[in-house]
Amino acid sequence: MIPANGALALVLPPARVERALPPTSPILKLLGCAIRCERHERRFTMETLAAAAGLSYQYLSEVERGQTNFSILVLERIAIALEMTLPELATRAGNVDLATAPMLRRVRLKAPF
DSSP: OOOTTOOOOOOOOOOOOOOOOOOOOHHHHHHHHHHHHHHHHTTOOHHHHHHHHTOOHHHHHHHHTTOSOOOHHHHHHHHHHTTOOHHHHHHHHHTOOTTTSTTSSOOOOOOOO
16 A cells, blocks of 8 residues: 555565574474384485485484474375385374384494495
8 A cells, every 4th residue: 555645665574583493393203203213124324215205314314303394295205215105104103102212312324235
């Protein structure tokens, strides 16, 4: 809307408010842990799985740790790379117990080649 005096006003978006990051969602941790467990069972390195899913290994690391809000399409690409369906991966995530899962343990795998 143009003011009565005919001058155009420049409307700026509100100043960005810096907020503390919210705690990681439990569902992201569950899915990440399920991905990591499946990757370990298949003896895939993070680099191997990331390449197969078309992701960087850094991004896959954030997914596995539940530190990024990834899309359902990313989850589907990971499931396909793990030779699973999306419902199978979701079921696996539903069966993860974060208290006993190897999510925080560092496991070094040798490349299969």
